[in-house]
Amino acid sequence: MPKSSSLRRWLAAAVAGGALLAGAVQAQAKPPECIAPAKPGGGYDLTCRLAANGLQEAKLIDEPMLVTYMPGGIGAVAYNHVTGVRNDDPNLIVAASTGAALNLALKKFGAKQSVDDVRWLGALGVDYGAVVVRNDAPWQNLDELMQALKKNPSSVVIGAGGTVGSQDWMKAALMAKSANIDPRKLRYVSFEGGGEALAALLGEHIQVFTGDLAELKPQLDSGEVRILAALAEERQAGPYADIPTAKEQGYDVEWPIWRGYYMGPKVSDEAYQAWVERLRELSQTESFAKLREGRGLFPMSKFGDDFDQYVKKQVASFSQLAKEVGLTQ
Amino acid sequence: MFDFLIQGFGVALTPLNLGLAFLGALLGTLFGALPGIGPINGIAILMPLAYTLGLPAESSLILLAGIYTGSEYGGRMSSILLNVPGDAGAVMTTLDGHPLAKKGLAGPALGLSAVSSFIGATVAILGLTLFAPLLAIVAVKFGPAEFFALMIFAFASMSAMMGKDPLKTLIGAVLGVLISTVGVDSGTGVLRFTFDMPELYDGIDFVVMIIGLFAVSEILLMLEHAFRHDQDGEMAPIGRVMVKMSEVLYCKWAILRSSVIGFVIGVLPGTGASVASAVAYTTEKRISDHDNSFGTGNMRGLAAPEAANNASAAGSFVPMLTLGIPGSGTTAILLGALMLYNINPGPMMFREQPMVVGGLIASLYIGNVMLLLLNLPLAGVFARVLQVPRWLLVPSVAILAFVGVYQLHSDLMAIYLMLAIGVFGYLLRKFGFSLAPVVLGFVLGGLMEENLRRALSISGGDLAILWQSGLSIGLWIAAAAVAFIPLFAGRLKAKFLPARSA
Amino acid sequence: MRYAADRILSLLLLGLAAFIAVQAWHLEVPFSYDPVGPKAFPLLLAGLLALLAVVLFVRPGPSGEWPSGALLLRLLVVMGLLVVYAALFIEAGYLLITALVSVAIAWLFGASPLKALVGGVLLALGSYLLFTYALGISLPTGSWIEPLLGAN
Numbered sequence: 001m002p003k004s005s006s007l008r009r010w011l012a013a014a015v016a017g018g019a020l021l022a023g024a025v026q027a028q029a030k031p032p033e034c035i036a037p038a039k040p041g042g043g044y045d046l047t048c049r050l051a052a053n054g055l056q057e058a059k060l061i062d063e064p065m066l067v068t069y070m071p072g073g074i075g076a077v078a079y080n081h082v083t084g085v086r087n088d089d090p091n092l093i094v095a096a097s098t099g100a101a102l103n104l105a106l107k108k109f110g111a112k113q114s115v116d117d118v119r120w121l122g123a124l125g126v127d128y129g130a131v132v133v134r135n136d137a138p139w140q141n142l143d144e145l146m147q148a149l150k151k152n153p154s155s156v157v158i159g160a161g162g163t164v165g166s167q168d169w170m171k172a173a174l175m176a177k178s179a180n181i182d183p184r185k186l187r188y189v190s191f192e193g194g195g196e197a198l199a200a201l202l203g204e205h206i207q208v209f210t211g212d213l214a215e216l217k218p219q220l221d222s223g224e225v226r227i228l229a230a231l232a233e234e235r236q237a238g239p240y241a242d243i244p245t246a247k248e249q250g251y252d253v254e255w256p257i258w259r260g261y262y263m264g265p266k267v268s269d270e271a272y273q274a275w276v277e278r279l280r281e282l283s284q285t286e287s288f289a290k291l292r293e294g295r296g297l298f299p300m301s302k303f304g305d306d307f308d309q310y311v312k313k314q315v316a317s318f319s320q321l322a323k324e325v326g327l328t329q
Numbered sequence: 330m331f332d333f334l335i336q337g338f339g340v341a342l343t344p345l346n347l348g349l350a351f352l353g354a355l356l357g358t359l360f361g362a363l364p365g366i367g368p369i370n371g372i373a374i375l376m377p378l379a380y381t382l383g384l385p386a387e388s389s390l391i392l393l394a395g396i397y398t399g400s401e402y403g404g405r406m407s408s409i410l411l412n413v414p415g416d417a418g419a420v421m422t423t424l425d426g427h428p429l430a431k432k433g434l435a436g437p438a439l440g441l442s443a444v445s446s447f448i449g450a451t452v453a454i455l456g457l458t459l460f461a462p463l464l465a466i467v468a469v470k471f472g473p474a475e476f477f478a479l480m481i482f483a484f485a486s487m488s489a490m491m492g493k494d495p496l497k498t499l500i501g502a503v504l505g506v507l508i509s510t511v512g513v514d515s516g517t518g519v520l521r522f523t524f525d526m527p528e529l530y531d532g533i534d535f536v537v538m539i540i541g542l543f544a545v546s547e548i549l550l551m552l553e554h555a556f557r558h559d560q561d562g563e564m565a566p567i568g569r570v571m572v573k574m575s576e577v578l579y580c581k582w583a584i585l586r587s588s589v590i591g592f593v594i595g596v597l598p599g600t601g602a603s604v605a606s607a608v609a610y611t612t613e614k615r616i617s618d619h620d621n622s623f624g625t626g627n628m629r630g631l632a633a634p635e636a637a638n639n640a641s642a643a644g645s646f647v648p649m650l651t652l653g654i655p656g657s658g659t660t661a662i663l664l665g666a667l668m669l670y671n672i673n674p675g676p677m678m679f680r681e682q683p684m685v686v687g688g689l690i691a692s693l694y695i696g697n698v699m700l701l702l703l704n705l706p707l708a709g710v711f712a713r714v715l716q717v718p719r720w721l722l723v724p725s726v727a728i729l730a731f732v733g734v735y736q737l738h739s740d741l742m743a744i745y746l747m748l749a750i751g752v753f754g755y756l757l758r759k760f761g762f763s764l765a766p767v768v769l770g771f772v773l774g775g776l777m778e779e780n781l782r783r784a785l786s787i788s789g790g791d792l793a794i795l796w797q798s799g800l801s802i803g804l805w806i807a808a809a810a811v812a813f814i815p816l817f818a819g820r821l822k823a824k825f826l827p828a829r830s831a
Numbered sequence: 832m833r834y835a836a837d838r839i840l841s842l843l844l845l846g847l848a849a850f851i852a853v854q855a856w857h858l859e860v861p862f863s864y865d866p867v868g869p870k871a872f873p874l875l876l877a878g879l880l881a882l883l884a885v886v887l888f889v890r891p892g893p894s895g896e897w898p899s900g901a902l903l904l905r906l907l908v909v910m911g912l913l914v915v916y917a918a919l920f921i922e923a924g925y926l927l928i929t930a931l932v933s934v935a936i937a938w939l940f941g942a943s944p945l946k947a948l949v950g951g952v953l954l955a956l957g958s959y960l961l962f963t964y965a966l967g968i969s970l971p972t973g974s975w976i977e978p979l980l981g982a983n
Contacts, residue, residue, distance in 0.1 A: 035739070039534075039737070066969055068739045068969070069736075069737060069738070070738065070739045070740055071531060071534070071737070071738060072527055072528045072529075072530065072531055072740060072742070072743070073527030073528060073529075073530035073531060074513070074530055074531065076527035076530060077527050077742075080527060081740070110527065159787075163513060163514065163515055163516060163517060163518035164516070164518045164861070164864070166518065169518075184862050187786065187787070187864065188786065188864045189473070189783050189786045189787055189864070190515055190783070191783070192515065192779070199648075200472060200473070203471065203472055204472075205473060205787060206787065326861060326862065327861055494892065496883065496887060496890070497887075497892075499883055500844065500880070500883045500884075500887070503876055503879055503880050506876055507851065507873070507876050507880070510872060510873050510876070514869035516864065516865050516867075516868070516869060517860055517861070517862070517863045517864075517868065517869050519858055519859070519869045521854075521855070521869055521873065522851075522854060522873075545913070548909065549906055549909065549910070551940075552902075552905060552906060552909055552939070552940065553902060555941060556901075556902045556905060557902075718942075719941070720936075720937040720938075720940035720941055720942035720947065720950065721942075721950050721954065723937075723940050724932065724933035724936045724937055724950075724951060725954065725958075727916065727932070727936065728933070728955075728958050731916065731920065732958075732962060732968065732970065735920065735970075735971075736968050741917060741918075741920065741921065744917040744920065745914075745917055748910070748913055748914060748917060751913075752910065759836075759895065759897065760836060760837070760840050761892060761895060778872045781867065782865040782867045783865070785865045785866055785867055786864045786865035790865075790866040
């Protein structure tokens with residue numbers, strides 16, 4: 001989608017009688033653009049704005065970055081768009097997350113689409129899954145909850161913001177699997193987004209919520225909830241220092257939710273490298289660290305080939321997991 | 330305990346913030362008036378702008394909240410004048426608003442709706458100020474079972490809208506519910522009725538549905554009218570511009586009742602202006618439609634949904650400011666805007682960010698007065714602006730429909746879908762259907778199914794969960810009451826007042 | 832003939848109900864936590880729709896007035912124009928295609944050719960300025976302009 005400002009330039013040029021200055025308008029004529037494969041306001045929107053605001057503040061781009069919304073098919077519409085229509089646009093990046101990797105693994109972007117079809121660019125931040133209960137819940141730590149589940153998997157009502165096969169569900173399923181419980185025996189309720197599930201937890205409609213660590217900060221501060229475990233490699237700093245990981249409590253589950261970007265498959269190596277460098281540079285500035293923290297994200301810096309490998313490995317392991325928990329054959 | 334409000338007025342009365350509140354009110358009215366743009370798109374468009382302009386958090390929130398409340402005012406304009414709702418909350422406004430305009434009462438209708446909107450918003454803002462902490466406690470008590478009972482209540486209320494063709498009302502509602510089942514099933518993740526088209530995975534978007542159903546079908550109907558040279562779809566003459574005091578007084582109870590209904594429904598998470606105005610309209614029809622004139626241009630039928638949709642807009646700030654949970658799609662975006670400013674919405678916000686919360690609430694008071702001042706005298710002007718010849722109006726409607734959908738989807742499939750729904754809407758209208766039940770079925774049906782299934786997965790299949798809490802029992806009784814009392818009332822009337830009912 | 836429209840509608844609705852029922856029946860569900868599952872609701876609705884359709888067949892209302900001849904042709908032309916508008920919205924660019932479609936529609940709605948031309952072009956230009964400058968919406972430029980620009 002060519003953007004309006006190039007037309008503005010064109011009109012201005014035409015009016016000035018210089019319609020033939022075509023050659024002078026270089027690659028930078030088009031402003032950089034980020035597609036958020038969702039409606040305004042969601043996580044992908046925030047991911048795009050993280051890049052848009054960060055890059056502009058750090059003066060790494062000349063023109064403000066456009067954020068375009070392309071909802072549909074939990075990201076599939078945007079994925080097909082970039083692998084098909086705009087597969088070589090050097091000014092276009094698309095927001096992605098662990099959820100996109102999961103959907104690729106579950107073949108939800110279409111049977112033909114694979115993780116190899118785009119150029120994975122890098123990630124600028126990460127959040128971690130968390131197992132949350134109300135502050136008056138009977139379980140003081142993860143082990144007590146897991147023992148209760150082992151005794152009777154359907155005795156505890158678990159809720160989260162996604163359907164079977166979604167990220168939130170995967171967290172619950174992986175927790176169950178780590179204690180040799182069949183995820184299908186759980187009592188799981190899916191809500192429309194984490195906010196609704198959190199409200200259901202506070203309203204005592206569900207007992208356990210498998211959410212994300214940083215989004216729980218307000219309720220953690222007010223003491224309304226207790227986080228039994230963070231699904232991270234290691235403990236996080238600051239207000240989260242007291243929250244143990246699942247791993248240190250004997251349940252080997254990690255669920256990082258990275259926030260990153262990809263580009264079209266036919267983008268030239270130079271353009272791709274330029275973006276990799278831009279993002280790498282951005283991640284090292286101080287103003288960006290503040291911006292990232294404001295969005296409730298922990299630091300994560302993986303760029304270029306490094307990130308590409310990471311995503312591909314993740315998709316492979318998700319495919320394996322999906323088979324194990326009975327989602328795909 | 331109202332320190333935050335005093336502090337808030339200090340914030341809201343600075344020249345910059347006053348100016349922004351005015352700008353928000355004006356832009357909001359414009360966004361609301363344009364079919365399909367609506368508050369969600371308006372805020373989504375301006376949120377990044379406010380942020381890049383470097384406005385402080387409270388200022389940008391004041392601007393965005395002004396757009397939100399302003400668009401609830403503006404939504405009525407095209408509903409009344411063109412029979413095309415400007416946004417979801419204004420669907421019910423068409424039912425009596427447009428017939429009034431056809432009678433030559435467009436001016437008074439616009440004036441009355443501005444006054445109703447003002448009163449509705451005022452009641453709700455007062456409610457927000459006084460009861461915010463209290464109401465938040467009730468709102469979280471609404472679990473899936475209570476929501477399911479609420480949906481049953483909403484559908485039962487709809488039976489009041491049956492009108493002259495109950496059969497087609499029912500069929501329309503069923504079709505609406507069916508359309509809501511398209512997409513990923515929220516319980517199991519199974520794809521339903523998507524026919525391998527990724528564009529349908531997320532279900533049919535509300536904006537696409539509304540624009541197609543109303544705007545596109547309207548284009549086709551206008552062509553028919555133009556061809557037959559009748560005056561039907563034509564913009565009615567505006568006539569006298571101001572609403573009379575007696576007309577406002579005639580509606581006073583309708584307005585007050587609907588304000589309270591709108592506020593309460595606005596506070597409930599997940600239900601917004603569309604549900605609020607529908608419940609208010611149907612309740613009012615039950616209570617005060619003595620001569621069966623709702624739907625033919627009854628002033629109360631216009632005042633009720635207008636008071637309710639504005640009240641619900643203010644009401645939806647309650648869960649947002651107290652719990653960090655959006656009460657409507659639009660507040661969900663405002664929450665996103667807060668996060669841009671490193672403010673985590675939630676129970677701590679009243680304590681940690683009194684400037685932002687107080688400033689926002691104070692600006693709602695101010696913005697509301699501005700909107701009334703803007704909308705009352707200018708009703709005539711706005712109406713004249715919309716009174717353009719058909720040959721210019723139709724391409725304008727087409728342009729707005731296309732840009733509205735394209736802006737939100739950047740995808741041609743969404744536009745084709747909108748056109749297909751438009752043909753569907755045209756056929757429905759030709760078959761004598763009213764579109765409101767279709768839209769309500771679409772909005773409520775999905776919520777009803779989801780919450781029923783959530784409730785049953787919580788209970789492990791035990792149906793008893795559906796009537797276990799006092800709240801849900803109350804809602805079931807209320808649903809039974811609205812469905813059955815009119816039957817008896819009708820019979821009693823026929824028995825004792827044979828002369829009048831004949 | 833008086834009731835023909837509703838009878839035809841009733842048959843269409845019956846067909847729709849059957850189609851939905853078959854589609855819903857064939858949904859493959861890996862597993863479901865709630866006892867209702869994704870099939871029950873659509874099946875219930877299909878049943879309800881079928882029932883209502885039968886009632887409609889038995890007690891149809893009057894048909895109303897349906898377009899035919901020249902009017903039907905015009906309706907099809909307007910729909911065709913809208914489809915063309917959609918198809919070329921990105922390729923041709925907002926300004927060009929909006930102007931063309933607006934002129935055509937204005938003319939179809941009875942404006943004189945001159946009025947239609949001026950009105951349509953002004954509408955396209957005015958709306959473009961409003962959307963891009965006042966509202967900050969970005970609209971497609973049109974791919975044919977790209978080579979002229981030489982950008983990428």
